[in-house]
Amino acid sequence: MVEVPIAELMPMFRRFGPSDEQGRLKRVKPLGSATWLNVTEPPDGLPIRSSDLLLAAGPLQQFEEERELLRRPTNNMGANARYDWESMYAWLTWYLFEKGVPTTQSALIALVQDWFVQNSRTGEVPDESTIRKRLTPLWRKLRGEEPVG
Incomplete structure (x- = not known):
């Protein structure tokens, strides 16, 4: 498991227009390290697809909570039921x-x-x-x- 720079992968996740099927990683950072390592083989970077990526659950949950992405919409279609x-x-x-x-x-x-x-x-x-x-x-x-x- 390594951290990857999202800037190198952005062409795979365009908001508008077609996205690239594959990206090229030119740097990686081992988990717990503060130093980026350069990918030297292959010289143009390591080919990677979106299906090769994993997101860490902790930071993902924090991101969703900070932006209230998982908040359920309230249903104001009447009073709450008195009994379940x-x-x-x-x-x-x-x-x-x-x-x-x-x-x-x-x-x-x-x-x-x-x-x-x-x-x-x-x-x-x-x-x-x-x-x-x-x-x-x-x-x-x-x-x-x-x-x-």
């Missing part, structure tokens, strides 16, 4: 697959209520009637009372 229903449904899918369907709807509701108690970020838990409203269509499908689809 998506995560609960993911857990419930796993539970039903691994452990089977509870024998009663009340047992299913109790399982979901317990999940919310253990996983609520705010300490808020939906009441039993809210959970029942959300789970009744699922319960009916699981019991074969409604056609699937």
Whole structure:
């Protein structure tokens, strides 16, 4: 692993117009060194392609953080959900697959209520009637009372 001078590689990364397929390295700097070494063989420089290059994760992450390149855009399309229903449904899918369907709807509701108690970020838990409203269509499908689809 060596550091390379980006100026020598810029023709491979033009913003406008076609870029060169290959560049020529005429200097390299070993990691941890302060001294550039000249490439003497071949005399016109070491041929290199963009696929030969690696970026160090630390400096890359620092670059992205300083410029807020990875910041997620905010979604102002409504209020935040009060409860994490998506995560609960993911857990419930796993539970039903691994452990089977509870024998009663009340047992299913109790399982979901317990999940919310253990996983609520705010300490808020939906009441039993809210959970029942959300789970009744699922319960009916699981019991074969409604056609699937």
